[in-house]
Amino acid sequence: MTISTRTRLLGIDNLRIVLTALVVIHHAAVTYGNIPAWYHHEPARDGTGLILDVLVMFNQAFFMGFFFLIAGFFTPASHDRKGSGPFLRDRLKRLGIPLLVYLLVLRPWVMLGFYDGSMPYWIFYIGSWDPGPMWFVEVLLVFSACYVLWRRSGRPAGVRQSPLTLRAIVVFTVALSLAVFAWRFLVPVGQYWPVVGLPTPSFLPQYAAMFAAGILAYRRGWFTSLPPAAAKWGLIAAGVTSAVLLPVGQVLTQGWAAQLATAAWETSFAVSMAIGLSVLFRERFGTQGPIGRFLAENAFTVYIIHPLVLVGLALLLSGLHTLAVVKFAALVLVALPVCWKLASLVRKIPAAGKIL
Template sequence: MSQDVVRGAPVGDVAGVGSRGARLRYVDNIRIVLTVMVVLHHAAVTYSHVPVWFYTERARDASGAVLDGLIVLDQAFFMGFFFLIAGYFTPPSYERKGPRAFVRDRWKRLGIPLLAFLLVLRPLVNSGSMGEVRERLAEQGVGMPYWLFYVVTWDPGPMWFVEVLLVFSLVYVVVRGWRSSAVGGGRRGARPLRGRAVVAFGAGLAVVTYGWRVGVPDGTYVPVLGLPSPNFLPQYASFFVVGVLARRRGWASSLSRRAGWTGAVVAGVAAALYAPVALLSPSRALEGRGTWQSLVTAGWESAFAVGVVVGVVVLFRERFDSQGRVGEFLGRHAFAVYLVHPVVLVGMGYALRGVSAVAVVKFGVLGVVGVPVCWGLAWLVRKLPGAGRVL
C-alpha cells in the first residue's frame, strides 16, 4: 500500500486521507480510540451479565452492573461511528480506482481478513467451548466431532463488522453505477451542515429504529451472518450514508466548535435522562417489540450517538490532529488489532480464570494488560509475508 494512505483501517484503504491527499491525522486518532474501545468492550462483556463472547465469567457481584452499563453506552454509538468513518473514505477510494478495481480491493482487504478469522482464529478462540460441550454430551453418552461443532457454532465474531462493511461497499458500487453523480460521487463544493438537519436526522433515526425493533428486537440472531446486533442496522446503514455525504459536502471541516460543545451536551443530557428508564425496566427498554420503553431507548441512542460523533469529531479535529511515532504505529496496526484481539482476550480470560476478584477488577486487569498485548500481537501478524498489504 502506498505511503499516502493510513494502513490498517477497518474503514477502507484511504482512512485518514483528505480530499486533496492530505492526511487527516485526527480521523486516524479517532479510529485508534474506537479500536481500543472495541477491545475494552469485549473485556467488559467477559465479566458482565451479557454472555455473548467466546469466553465469559458471569458477574456474581454488583460491579457487574457497571460493566453492563459500559456495554450499553458503547453499543449505542461506537460501531456506528466506525461505519460513518468507512463511508467518509469510500468515495475517494472508488474514484481513484474505478468500480472493478475498487470491488477487487474490497474483497482483498475485507474478505481475506474475514476468511482468516473464520478458518484460523475462530477455531482457536472457540476451542474452550468445544471442550465444555464435549463434556456435557459425554455425560449423556453422545459424541460430537469438531467439524460438526464448528458448523453448528458458526459465527464471524467481531468480524461481522467487516462482513457488513463489505455489503455496504458493494451496494455503494451499485448506486454509483446507476448514476454517475450518485450520493458521494460528485466533486461539489462544501455545503455547511445545519443544526436543524442534524436534529431531523436524529429524530428520523429514532423513529426508524423504533419501528425496526418491533420486528427485530434485541437478541435477534441472523443465521449464517451471525450479526450480534441486527437491531442496530438502521444506525449502521444511515451512519455509513452520512459518512458518504459528509465526504461530498465537507461537513467534517464545517462543524464549528459550538456544534462540538452542543453535541457533547446533548449526549450527556440524553444519557442522564435515559438512566432512570434503563434502571427501572432494563429488559423492556432494550428488548424492543413496540413498548414505550423501546421508543425512549431508540430516542436516547440516536441523540447520544449523534451528539458523541459531532462532539468527538470537533474535539479531535481541533486538539488531536497530529501524530508522533507512537500514534503512527497504533494507527498502522489498528485493523490487525481488530482481527486478533479475540485471541488475546480469550487466552487471557482462561489464564485469569482461577483468580478470585470482583468483576470490575478482573475487567481492569484484562483491559490494561490486554490492549498493549493486542498491539504487540498485531505487530507480529503484520510481519508475516503479505500480511502488511492486506491488514
C-alpha cells in the first residue's frame, strides 16, 4: 500500500470517528426528544424537543447506511487476505463476541429502569431480550456471511478500475428509492422487530444496498477516483433534495405519493451525504495525529459501551430542569469524552484488547 493510499484511507478512518460520535449524539437527542425509542427517555416539555426530533430524522436518513457502506468497503480486502473460513471466524470473533458481551453483560444494566419487580428478574431478562444498538453488528454478521456465500458461488472478485459516473449514481438512487418504497408496504416506518432487535427494519434495503455499494467502491476504486469537486456537489445535492422532497412529503402527509417522496428523500440524502463526506474527508481530513489515532482506535468500543454511559449520565442529569435542547447539549458534552476515555480503559483489558 502506498503512502498516498494510506493517507486517503485515513479519511475513511476519520469518518468512522465522526459517525460514531453521531451515534452518541443521536441517542442523546432521542433521550430528550419526543420519540420514545431509547432506554432512558425524558419527553420534551418545550418546543426545543422538535429540534432534537429533526436532528434524529436527518441522522436516521443516512448515518447507519453510511456505516454499512464503510463496512462493505473493507470487506473484500479482508476476505481476500484471509479466505472464507478465517474471514468468517474473524468476523465472529470481532463482532460476535462483543454482541454477546453486550447482550449478557451490558444490557441488564441499561435495562434496569424498565424492571418494576412485578415478575422474577429472570423472566424479565429473557422477555426483554434485545441487542439494542448492537443490532448493527448483528446485521453486519449476516451481510458478511452473505458475501462469503456470494464469493463461494464463483463470482469474479478482481479489482477493476471503473470510475463512478453520474448516470450510475442516479440509477442507483432511483432503484433504491423504489425498493425502499415497495419494501415499506410490507415493513412500515416505525415497525420494530423484537428479539432480533431491529429498531428500523424499514431501512433494510438501504443498509443492504449501501453495503453492496461499499464492496463495489473498493473493487472499482471509486473512493480514490471521485473528483474533489464531488465533495461540494454531493453536499449541495443533499441540501437541494431536502429542500425539494421534504416539503413534498409534508404537503402530501399520507398515501403512496407521500411514502414515495419520503423514500426518495431518504435515499437521495443518504447517497449524496455518502459521496460528499467521503470525498471531503479524503481531501481535507486524510491525516491523523495522536488524538486522531486515539479516537479511531477506540471508536468501535465507544459504539458498544455508549448506552451504559448515556443512561448513567442522563440519570445524573434527571434533576436538571431546563430546555430539552440544553439538557441534550450538556449530555453530549459530557458523554463524548467519557465514552472515549472509558473505551480506552476497556481496551486495556488483555482479553478485550485482542478483540476490539
